[in-house]
Amino acid sequence: MSEDYKGKLLRVNLSNGVISTESYDPVILRRYLGGWGLIAYHLLKEVPAGCDPLGAQNKLIFTTGVMTGQPIAGGGRHMIGGKSPLTGGFGAGECGGYFGAELKRAGWDSIIFEGISPTPVYLWIKDDQVELRSADHLWGRETLDVQDAIREELGDKWIRVAQIGPAGERLARIANIIHDVNRAVGRTGMGAVMGSKRLRAVAVRGSKRPYTADPERISELSKWFRDHYKETGSAVFSTLGTMRMVRNNNNFGGLPTRNFSEGVFEGFEKLSAEHQLASVTVGRDSCFGCPIKCKWEVEINDPDFPVRREYGGPEYETTGAFGSLCGVDDNRVTCYANQLCNAAGLDTIGAGSAIATAIECYERGLLTREQTDGLELRFGDGAAVIELVKLTARREGFGDVLAEGSRRLAEWIGGDAPRYTVNIKGQDLAMHDPRVKYGHGLGVALSPTGADHMHSLHDNAYQTVGGIHEIEPLGVIEPLPFDDLSSAKARLVRQVMIWRVLDNLTGICMFHSWTVQQKVDLVSAVTGWSTSAIELWQAAERAYNMARAFNYREGFGPQDDRLPERIMQPVPAGPVGGKAIPAEEFEQAKRTLYGMMGWSQETAAPTRIKLEELDIPWVADLMEGCQASEQTRERREGGGDALG
């Protein structure tokens, strides 16, 4: 194989301040590609089973994909992972923007942060010059403020900043890592891991072109996309962005409403993309190399909702989480809550879900006014939502519990409260209700990162615009209804799971309708490898299985792959009103998926033979060597990292 495509890794020991560099073996890069693949590789090799996610043994891994930093549409993504303080398992998220590309331009594929810094620091990378700098003066400040301060301090306004906010500093388990102050690696609590290491930010500036084996081919493909994307599934993202899903999901009867107790929201029009465009949107934003411009900037001149465009605008997930999920039909609330979260480094889905859980528990009398520090909680009360976001960001009063996420909040409330959380493995569902897409339910139930909508089938999507182009080439040639749970549906779920993870490994944005062939061309053109969709597909399967192997080591089993109780009950009204997901069929489909993925029915973890098929027998050795499964389960469920 061509070994011209090389990779470099920065290892930063925060405990002693030592920074070292390593080269990736080209074979490692080819086998694991990037993203989940490299994250799982490092976590399995370097992070001991059962360690405290917020302790010195956990590591925080910044990484990229093959396409990150290449001048093509959708190549602006990077990924961050570590053991999750929210789930206790494999933690990872990805985001777009400019940080990943800048990191690549500085010459780095990954950064591994180890240990815990004695004092707040940030990392400054200028090509090969890398230094840890004091962040004492940045601690406690909002993200935009810190980004400005770093740029000023270092004298370069083009520096790209990844950072936690006050929420991450305070180890909120729903803290995220914010980039460009308006994009987040949102899920699985990576902000808390970063906070636990007292690492406030990573600032990067690069001046090199990432290696490209065939730049001409990349230019051709880039040009093709610019000329043709409007004829592909990408088109919808350039018109109504992710916000189009407000109307879509409401139409399907699956717009999460009042903590998923309903699927149709009477106030959806006021949250819709069309209303958002007409009322508050002042501009468009894009990621590195992307012509789609799916992101919106909003501005509101209202003293109660002082929203500035620098923080971007709420995506669909955020609009759902602070809007319909909390029963709020006011986009000033969703826009302002979005800004507060971006300023504080809070995951909007996690925060909205915790708040919705709190409201429901309050309305049901499970949560008292004393516990909420005198706040009255009602669905539809936008002002209360804003107040709760502020408290959560600072972990003040009742906000201290909300910051732990809905699962721990419910444990704290006690009694029946856990029935009113809607999470899988401790991570809240994004704004996609499995009751209108059963395949999505299977995907989120199985995901190693907990309820994660990024690599789960959206059953309806391929029957409407924007999905069919990528499902048919995976060999799904006959349509399946949203409520099908046959083996054919399980197969479809598997195909999409693996395919989506490939986007993560390659660093290609899922909103970009590159065909399978084009994705292979892209990877070949960058790396010079003589590769194929067959190899890349296996790489994605490999990464998925490694993430599951990590979870096995941390004590996860089949009982963790389930939908929340609420989701197993029908919504009262709308297109799927009164229609429950059939539990036995769902369980059967889940078991079918285990088999199709090559997982043991007993442990829900990859079998040795599957790992050998995927060319990673070392993972099977590691799993066998780890007899800690039972202990780690106990530790995970009853131990130190839980219910803080």
Added chain:
Amino acid sequence: MSEDYKGKLLRVNLSNGVISTESYDPVILRRYLGGWGLIAYHLLKEVPAGCDPLGAQNKLIFTTGVMTGQPIAGGGRHMIGGKSPLTGGFGAGECGGYFGAELKRAGWDSIIFEGISPTPVYLWIKDDQVELRSADHLWGRETLDVQDAIREELGDKWIRVAQIGPAGERLARIANIIHDVNRAVGRTGMGAVMGSKRLRAVAVRGSKRPYTADPERISELSKWFRDHYKETGSAVFSTLGTMRMVRNNNNFGGLPTRNFSEGVFEGFEKLSAEHQLASVTVGRDSCFGCPIKCKWEVEINDPDFPVRREYGGPEYETTGAFGSLCGVDDNRVTCYANQLCNAAGLDTIGAGSAIATAIECYERGLLTREQTDGLELRFGDGAAVIELVKLTARREGFGDVLAEGSRRLAEWIGGDAPRYTVNIKGQDLAMHDPRVKYGHGLGVALSPTGADHMHSLHDNAYQTVGGIHEIEPLGVIEPLPFDDLSSAKARLVRQVMIWRVLDNLTGICMFHSWTVQQKVDLVSAVTGWSTSAIELWQAAERAYNMARAFNYREGFGPQDDRLPERIMQPVPAGPVGGKAIPAEEFEQAKRTLYGMMGWSQETAAPTRIKLEELDIPWVADLMEGCQASEQTRERREGGGDALG
């Protein structure tokens, strides 16, 4: 999916002479593609478990691949299958030439022959006009004679003829089906099935262009190949053809010599490609659309070896089978034996192997001169080899037993004789010794068609020219030695098995170094499908699993997936002299492959979950419905079709 790519099927009931036509559902074509896929589909659906391969219930299926008849290099192949009278299991073979393309040009994708004709017939297809004609006057005649007669009778010298010869008429289990009088669907005894139906020939002439969704793209790819194939792995086939393997395999110590008792042949130079070119080769021959011209025409003006160019020249397999395998170092013998086989419709590998077995048994005193009708058999005696081929072709005297193939011959000889046959599932090894390529051993042990070199890894090939181009893109990025039996080798074997079967399904010649991407482009351009290597890969896996399911139904199990005793013993000398394949490691690797393929360790058949993953749960239903496994095993091993 696009449904513009359609297919037509001709169903010919030979018992009552009724000819009917059917259309393939476009979804069926996409799911099974062609070749093994369609053959297995029809066999599983239409041929009852346990039926006599030479009886009325067996069917003979002619089919094509997606590329058959398209104007691209390597697109001249078609496939023929049925239940094998040699193995009792899945029978199938493929060949190049012009017949398949002509069949497609006549508008047909498949022909299914059912029943048994009361009198000899041949089928004449001229586009939509199809008729059964008497073959009384053709019966008993040699193939070239019959081809001439048919062309003359129908008044068209461009008619393409597929036919059996006298060997097939006489139900020799090693009879093949000959095309253009010099190309054979050689293995698994399809000629005997055709003979049992009293179908002497299929003559076809077409005038239509097969459907092509994007002819321009096909032209581009075709042009690319013509311009570039000399820079690819295909180049070696255009210089020394398959004959180059005489020297190659001898160098590796794996040129099958004296019935596989040795791996280095002292007389190899006289059988070599170089000597063949210099001594007897008078021309080159090509298949439909192919610039490589890997086939050679030979001519010998010697009354003892009257070899005419019309019958082509011996390929490597034939040269090995009648040359080194019989200890003969005279290419006049291999050329003439080749001609006799092509004239009689005998598989050269099967015939050479039966003869070599007979010689060894004779030399060992297990076979007497009485049994050979007075013939003295010695390794190295070319005249005796020729005589035995003639007897076999006519099933005269001792030839009657040889025509049954080496396994049944050895049973007839009795005593220790079975130890000196080198077959798997009753089908003899081609001229590729697993002792110099352990991965090949795994491939042939598992193949549903018995020892079949067409879809088994040639471990050495990818370390020399002509192989690496296609193995690396399958994700095999680190070299593995020929004697490795690790899980990585099992994985490599699996990748190649599946990939090669895809060539069969698409109808692309394996000597054509199309990249994975190009193969997808080719299929897309012909069909108009939005497909990918991921889908095509699954289609190949599907076909392989269906063939294994067929064998399960016929009573095959893990005990049938083994290398012959002789191969498990070391050769005495040469590069691998004294080095035995380690039996336990080999068994372990085989078991690993079962797991990787999704087969039960108990039954060696596909599990339900694997079949569901491959979108064919109906095959699992069929397997469960078939409780006949034990009975059919008994029938297969002790019953009517065996040891005739």
